[in-house]
Amino acid sequence: MTESWLTGHLAPVPDEITATDLAVTGTLPAELTGRYLRNGPNPRPGEPSKHWFLGHGMLHGLRLRDGRAEWYRNRWIRTSGFTEDARFVRDDLTFDRTAVPANTHVIAHADKILTLVEVGFPYEVTPGLDTVGPCDFGGRLTSAMTAHPKQDPVTGELLFFGTGFLPPYLTYHRLSAAGELVESREIEVPGPTMMHDFAITGHHVVWLDLPVVFDLDLALTGGGMPYRWDDGYGARLGVMPRAGGPVRWFEVDPCYVFHVGNAYEDAAGRIVVDGARYRDADFAGLWADIGGAPDPARAAAGTESARLHRWTLDPATGKVSEEALDDRGVEFPTHNETRTGHGHRYLYTVADDAIVKYDLERPSSSAHDLGEGMAAGEAVFVPAESARAEDDGWLLTIVSDRAGQGSELRVLNAADLSLTATVHLPRRVPAGFHGSWIPDA
DSSP: OOGGGGGGGOOOOSSEEEESSSOHHHHHHHHTEEEEEEEEEOOOTOOSSSSSSOOOOOEEEEETTEEEEEEEEEEEEEOOHHHOOOOSBBBOOOOOTEEEESEEEEEEEEEEEEEEOOOOOEEEOOOOOEEEOOOOTTTTSOOOOOOOEOOOOOTTOOEEEEOSSSSSSEEEEEEEEEEEEEEEEEEOOSSSSSSOOOOOOOSEEEEOOSSEEOOOOOHHHOSOOOEEEEEEOOEEEEETTSSSSSOOEEEEOEEEEEEEEEEOOTTTOOOEEEEEOHHHHHHHHHHHHHSSSHHHHHHHTTTSEEEEEEEEETTTTTEEEEEEEEEEEEEEEEEOOTTTTTTOSSSEEOOOOOEEEEEEETTTTEEOOOOOEEEOOOOOOOOEETTTTTEEEEEEEEEEETTTSSSSEEEEETTTTTTTEEEEOOSOOOOOOOOEEEOOO
């Protein structure tokens, strides 16, 4: 039986190609001049794949300029694990943080394009998607780097963290706008959890210390991802002053969160966090389906889907309130990143059959229907040059046929989710994780 993540629109592609002068339906906005890059796992032909998260990273890129789609290309990220079959865990049980798949995200910061995965160092690539090599910021980075750093839209700093299988389990880092690692400090947590994302506000960092934990026994058996749900670990969110100081922890209902939408401080000084929340049963169903350790009894009660959720943390009283914002299954929440850490009205998410936009002030939602048999990836927001509103811009998403027959880049008007343009891609693009719009300087 072929694993589910090796079939249909998730199936890897066997090679690298370049295509030019791509066909476009509709009109590409002329101000979309830059590169859309998206990362995801793509094992080589014949290579074993024990979990969807473990395939070698492959970038898919489109170059847009002056209303034209000039090129598409895809390239494996040539990490030491890809080129030399280097092992992440060495014989002396130390870690080679260059021997990683670099398959989760791709960002631009301080004139570098970095591909990210949460267990090791980032890898730098060129604008043409060629691999430059691992980046440890001049030797200052000694932990892993999360795949979900946050760029402060005011200071230009890049805030991120690294997790570890051994102490220190969590380390906070701050990169200057110029790309210099200027701060690293250990954050005390009880154990090695699968902390995939976090949040920032204007004055705080928000940690997600949740009950999916590293399991050494699973690691030693050589299975897929060595993580499992642990009822005994507990679930809590932590609020840490960015300027320094202790973490204030708030216990929350047990859950798991892969992705935060955004966070901010409200007028009363409370910390508001929006994210895609899995109940234990929902996580169990998803985890087994993509190669994780199965928990059939728990998964039987789940849906494999997250739902948009809000936590409000009050440092003055120590109380936390929780609110389900919708009952529709969604993932990959995104926002206008000029609002990162500040109040936001809109979030954009991916449902099974639609791109869903949430207006959190009304509150209400609207959807762009993908069409029968189609699946979308993360919708990346690109602000208009002369934007007058938070949702004045476009959404870029790769949409693929679930049967594996083809893919396209859709450009949506973020205000009303109408289809502005479709770039017809020369090949199927496997479902992947995260991407970025990198405008020309």
